[in-house]
Amino acid sequence: MAYQFDFTPVLDNAGLLLTGAGFTLALTAVGAVFGIGLGVLGAVCRAWKLAPFDRLFGLYVEVIRNTPFLVQLFFIFFGLPSLGVKMTEWQAAVLAMVINLGAYSTEIIRAGIQATPRGQLEAAESLAMTRTQTFKHVVLRPALAKVWPALTSQVIIVMLGSAVCSQIATEELTFAANFIQSRSFRAFETYFVTTAIYFVMALLIRQLLIQLGQRVVVGRAR
Amino acid sequence: MSLVKISGLHKYFGSNHVLKGIDLDVAQGDVIALIGRSGSGKSTLLRTINGLETIDKGELVVDGTALHDGKGDLRALRQKVGMVFQQFNLFPHLTAGQNVMLAPTVVKGISKRDAEDIAREMLLKVGLSDKFNSFPDQLSGGQQQRVAIARALAMQPKVLLCDEITSALDPELVSEVLAVVRQLATEGMTLIMVTHEMRFARDVGNKLIFMHHGLIHESGDPKAVFANPQTPELANFVGAVQMA
Amino acid sequence: MFVQFSTWDIVRNLLEGGKWTLGLSLIAFFLGGGVGLVILFARIAHNRLLQSLAKAYIEVFQGTPLLMQLFIVFFGLSLAGVDVSPWFAAAAGLTLFTSAYLAEIWRGCVESVPRGQWEASTSLALSYPQQMRYVVLPQALRIAIAPTVGFSVQVVKGTAVTSIIGFAELTKTGSMLANATFQPFLVFGLVAAAYFILCYPLSLYAKSLEKKFHVAR
Numbered sequence: 298m299a300y301q302f303d304f305t306p307v308l309d310n311a312g313l314l315l316t317g318a319g320f321t322l323a324l325t326a327v328g329a330v331f332g333i334g335l336g337v338l339g340a341v342c343r344a345w346k347l348a349p350f351d352r353l354f355g356l357y358v359e360v361i362r363n364t365p366f367l368v369q370l371f372f373i374f375f376g377l378p379s380l381g382v383k384m385t386e387w388q389a390a391v392l393a394m395v396i397n398l399g400a401y402s403t404e405i406i407r408a409g410i411q412a413t414p415r416g417q418l419e420a421a422e423s424l425a426m427t428r429t430q431t432f433k434h435v436v437l438r439p440a441l442a443k444v445w446p447a448l449t450s451q452v453i454i455v456m457l458g459s460a461v462c463s464q465i466a467t468e469e470l471t472f473a474a475n476f477i478q479s480r481s482f483r484a485f486e487t488y489f490v491t492t493a494i495y496f497v498m499a500l501l502i503r504q505l506l507i508q509l510g511q512r513v514v515v516g517r518a519r
Numbered sequence: 520m521s522l523v524k525i526s527g528l529h530k531y532f533g534s535n536h537v538l539k540g541i542d543l544d545v546a547q548g549d550v551i552a553l554i555g556r557s558g559s560g561k562s563t564l565l566r567t568i569n570g571l572e573t574i575d576k577g578e579l580v581v582d583g584t585a586l587h588d589g590k591g592d593l594r595a596l597r598q599k600v601g602m603v604f605q606q607f608n609l610f611p612h613l614t615a616g617q618n619v620m621l622a623p624t625v626v627k628g629i630s631k632r633d634a635e636d637i638a639r640e641m642l643l644k645v646g647l648s649d650k651f652n653s654f655p656d657q658l659s660g661g662q663q664q665r666v667a668i669a670r671a672l673a674m675q676p677k678v679l680l681c682d683e684i685t686s687a688l689d690p691e692l693v694s695e696v697l698a699v700v701r702q703l704a705t706e707g708m709t710l711i712m713v714t715h716e717m718r719f720a721r722d723v724g725n726k727l728i729f730m731h732h733g734l735i736h737e738s739g740d741p742k743a744v745f746a747n748p749q750t751p752e753l754a755n756f757v758g759a760v761q762m763a
Numbered sequence: 764m765f766v767q768f769s770t771w772d773i774v775r776n777l778l779e780g781g782k783w784t785l786g787l788s789l790i791a792f793f794l795g796g797g798v799g800l801v802i803l804f805a806r807i808a809h810n811r812l813l814q815s816l817a818k819a820y821i822e823v824f825q826g827t828p829l830l831m832q833l834f835i836v837f838f839g840l841s842l843a844g845v846d847v848s849p850w851f852a853a854a855a856g857l858t859l860f861t862s863a864y865l866a867e868i869w870r871g872c873v874e875s876v877p878r879g880q881w882e883a884s885t886s887l888a889l890s891y892p893q894q895m896r897y898v899v900l901p902q903a904l905r906i907a908i909a910p911t912v913g914f915s916v917q918v919v920k921g922t923a924v925t926s927i928i929g930f931a932e933l934t935k936t937g938s939m940l941a942n943a944t945f946q947p948f949l950v951f952g953l954v955a956a957a958y959f960i961l962c963y964p965l966s967l968y969a970k971s972l973e974k975k976f977h978v979a980r
Contacts, residue, residue: 300842308830337858358960359963359966360959362954362962362966363916363958363959363962363963363966364920364955364962365921365922365923365924365934365958366920366923367923367924367926367927367934368868368923368934368954368955369955371766371934371937371938371941371947371951371954372947372948372951372954372955373954375941375947375949375951376946376947376948376950376952377948378947379946379948381946385908390917399901407826411853442915444799453826454810454903457827457829457864458827458828458829459828460829460830460831461828461924461927464927471828471830471831484834485835485838485839487829488834488835488838489835490836491831492827492828492831492832492834493828495827495828495831496826499826499827500826506770529850552889568885570885571882571885571886589849589862594888595888596890597885597886597887598888600773600886601886602883602886603887604879604882604883606879608877608879608880608882609883610884610898610902611902612902612905613900620900621887621889621897622884622887622889624889625889626888626890627892644827645935667883670887671865671887674887675890749865
């Protein structure tokens with residue numbers, strides 16, 4: 298007999314899924330704010346060659362970009378406590394996301410900073426601005442505006458990647474899905490709906506960040 | 520009997536009416552210079568003649584191959600109409616020789632050996648017989664443009680279109696390209712060229728067409744037209760160009 | 764029963780898991796490349812329907828978590844009556860994931876071939892397949908090499924997610940060892956190092972290719 302699809306157990310637990318989705322969004326929001334902040338810091342150190350921080354950030358970027366997020370998460374949650382650093386699954390998940398996004402945004406933002414036309418820097422210098430003033434008023438905004446689409450994509454990648462946080466029992470969307478399917482034995486239906494929710498969230502975040510980019514980063518409300 | 524016959528040709532870019540009813544007859548061996556301000560439609564007109572721009576309304580016939588309101592056998596048309604571009608557009612991954620050989624082998628199915636003979640002959644014609652194995656980035660702008668002319672000629676077109684072919688060149692390289700075009704003209708090649716080289720248009724062309732606001736505004740023998748413009752727009756244009 | 768693990772025992776077991784990571788990466792990368800090529804041709808085809816289908820395919824795989832894709836392949840295939848091993852589900856899921864990303868990367872490369880190249884080959888009466896074959900793809904291929912090698916790093920890292928559907932590759936082996944040895948710091952440190960050893964050379968190679976390409980232009 299052919300398999301009968303049954304979405305009722307999933308729909309009955311829609312509340313759980315939506316709560317999970319909310320937590321995924323919250324996790325992403327915190328991760329994005331601090332991750333991009335860390336990225337700006339790292340990018341400045343790298344672009345200005347501030348020893349020894351430029352080297353340290355260089356090492357950090359390479360280590361993070363060449364290892365899986367899941368392993369970073371496990372290392373933080375399971376590995377660090379043996380050094381006496383204990384944290385909840387939420388703290389570990391947020392920390393892993395910040396560290397991961399921080400590495401990627403360091404590279405992305407650095408590229409934006411280094412694409413500043415020389416004439417801009419010379420103009421600022423000729424106006425007797427200091428390096429910090431130049432960075433704050435002349436370099437940062439155009440650099441962020443230039444790489445905003447890349448940052449947006451990276452935030453979405455991190456949001457989608459956060460699905461594996463369910464593995465350390467962070468109660469986000471995938472965790473909720475796992476819970477529902479283990480009770481209902483309707484794995485396919487559960488994950489199908491969950492996937493759709495992730496897809497919609499990715500679309501929403503993209504729209505939101507594009508709007509935010511226009512308003513705040515480019516500074517031109519339409 | 521005209522080689523190229525254009526009647527009632529209209530072209531729109533969106534709501535922008537760029538060609539507003541062009542009628543033009545080109546005879547075998549004609550050398551036609553198209554001049555006009557940017558936005559006058561001269562480049563668009565040129566590009567419609569080998570189907571790079573679609574025609575919204577009107578008729579185009581080249582040596583018996585016709586497009587009615589933009590419909591017809593485009594590839595047959597293009598085999599009869601060669602084109603040389605402002606930016607050369609050589610294929611960077613192919614040598615000069617391979618650039619010239621590509622279309623004869625691929626489109627016409629000519630054997631590699633015969634195509635190579637044609638390519639060598641065409642490169643000789645443009646004075647680059649020693650550059651057969653050079654890649655485009657090893658050639659000067661003038662040399663690249665001459666290869667582009669050889670590439671177009673290798674298809675043995677009935678008419679050759681030249682779209683501002685010296686505009687992207689350093690001034691000292693312009694004359695070598697113009698010399699090749701002048702040679703083609705004396706050999707009886709039918710040429711239609713959009714150009715800013717007014718002296719060249721006057722000396723080599725046998726017909727001058729001044730385009731303005733998407734229409735042929737004034738045309739005739741180049742020497743007569745330049746000496747005695749009939750419309751204030753052309754007088755203005757000629758004055759502005761000569762001042763510059 | 765209680766087994767004592769020496770550091771060498773841990774490394775030996777991880778190497779065993781690493782072999783599966785490497786194998787899965789190679790399969791996903793090359794099969795994914797093949798499927799990706801098909802998606803690419805659909806994406807840049809003149810046929811609108813093919814274009815939209817390919818676009819939707821790419822957007823779905825780029826807009827959903829790899830973990831969900833693996834779950835759906837795993838549970839979906841078993842619903843269809845196919846008895847799937849974690850190994851098969853992992854290979855199939857990662858292949859699809861890879862194909863979508865590579866198709867999108869390659870589309871970018873095809874589109875970065877200048878318009879003038881299309882126009883010149885059009886004016887020489889080449890047909891669309893001829894333009895692709897002789898003019899556009901050879902140039903796109905050169906542009907594509909660096910980002911393609913760069914993406915292989917994402918494939919290797921992506922294999923870690925297959926541990927969650929029970930495929931005993933490097934990360935799964937690491938989790939089991941961490942539980943058995945009570946030395947998670949050491950074990951996950953070694954696991955991370957193993958991924959780094961696999962990925963870093965690829966990253967460096969991609970970077971050097973990119974530099975070489977920029978100089979060549």
